[in-house]
Amino acid sequence: MILQLATGGLLLGCIYGLVAMGLSLIYGVMGIVNFAHGAFVMLAMYASYWLYSLAGLDPVIGTPLVALLMFGFGIVVYRSIIGKVLRGPFLARLLVTFGLGIFFVNLAQFLWTPDYRMVQESISHGIIMLGPIFIELPKLVASVGSLVVAGLVYWFLRKTKTGLAIQAISIDRTAASLMGIDLERLNAIAFGLGLACAGAAGALLASFYYIFPDVGTMFGLVALVAVALGGFGSTEGALIGAILIGIIETVGGFLVGPEYKYALIFLAYLLIVIVRPKGLMGWGAD
């Protein structure tokens, strides 16, 4: 039973991990805590819903397209809003993404009503048995997909020139810009990449999860907790934090009661940061 639950938690954690990775990337590069991240996941879910119902494109197959769309959208949001706030005071930097989140969630409610929607016949459905463990196929596909995308982003950051430049910025912004790295361009790319992560996760989630305007809020908060749990600025930490959260949510939710599952996540966060104020793997100044 515990094994069954832990597997479910692990699968969930992988999807959280992808959302958290985008959040961590944005934070690492430009110091912005993206409170609108969940709203972007929600927008991606709607994008794949509409691609499915209007063009017949399956959410899983449409994932790269949605990720690409969100990448472009991220560049636009960075150029028009985020980039302009970066030099502003701490509170403006902290709250601008709150405004964005409120705006997009309610835009979705205005355009598409608060009704629950669902992709009816995704290509990934059914259950497979792995020894004694039931695994729902859509969740398996979504979490494997998340890991693949996370792997791609990781590869991009470690092996390409642009990726290395992005890492250089998160280590030392001033030195990076002295070495001739175009901060504005790379900030925009990093923000786009962060949103692409949220986009891919949203598209994969859309294949089995209900879609409604407020759906992303919890994903955003959980990802935020995952990033803080792992330590701001550590991409690996974000992934570890997310998987830990996925397991706490399913196992703890079973042991204590499902209505307490989010409370448990937050409790875990509080306990961990009280012992380690910079998260599990965090470093540097705040």
Place this chain on the structure above:
Amino acid sequence: MRDNRQTQIIILIAFTVVGFALPLVAKARFAQHILIMVALYAVLGEAWNIMAGYAGMVSIGQAAFFGLGAYVSSFLFVQYSVNPWIGFLASGLVTAAFGTLIGLPFSRLRGRYFAIGTIALGQMIKVVFENWQRVGAATGLMLPLVDEGVANFQFHTTKLPYYYVAFAMLLAVIAFMRAMERSRMGYYFRAIRENEDVASGLGVNKTAYKLIAIAVSAGITGMCGTFLAQYSLYVEPEYMFNHTISVTIALIPVFGGAGSIAGPILGSAILIPISELTRAWLGSGGTGIDLMIYGAFIVLMCVYEPEGLMGVVQRANRKAIARRERRGSTQCPNL
């Protein structure tokens, strides 16, 4: 300097007079409702300001204190028929004690870890109250109707007394903040905000002062919770612990200008009417357009006026002074 102080007192007197007269001019029930909300959120904004604007601990979970305060007095009233005014004080004390207790571990956290911690706190306490049978779980508590009057803190025929209670709270908070700004405590708070390591190196007991800031802020916020409970005569977790309340409480002072007394009042006077009016005109049926405008407003503010409205006022002031010093020019459109 003396000149400056006199202007401040004149502004304060003018503010009090206008504040008392406003609801006598704006007689419509809805207008008075907006005025009440403006005053209430100005108080909530000031309470946030003590913690975040002065002492530098940004909270995005004030609804935890707000809801707790609302529940303390309502529970005492519903279960033990305790007079709401006693409940009002009790909720202030209980939330302040709760704030101190929470503050012990929280004062170790810094910057965004603190902010996310407060979000976590707000979400957790909501879940607890949603599942706590003794306080009505998800349905909450209905406050029984009693004879209206000051003694019972319930007014049915007119909203006017509610407004004066909220306005009196606002004046009391302003008086407190003015005293705090000039006191040693106010300087310690700002020292902690600017650099807590240096502050504690210079001998400021940072944990103690952080706890004081959290306790005071929590206590005032809890009393505001009681006020809203008496005003709407019911409490439920989804309403009292709503995350939107936490966000609004943080946005109002930031919008007006954090770290100043006038900031939250300005912010509340502009943001609350916008949110109430758009909700009344456009929001019926939950289309979300009211909050959409609200969100857009916040983003625009952060991009174009990141110092808040007080930044605009200060800039105008500086310009005016510079102009007066130059003396030459005759065209002063801003004055």
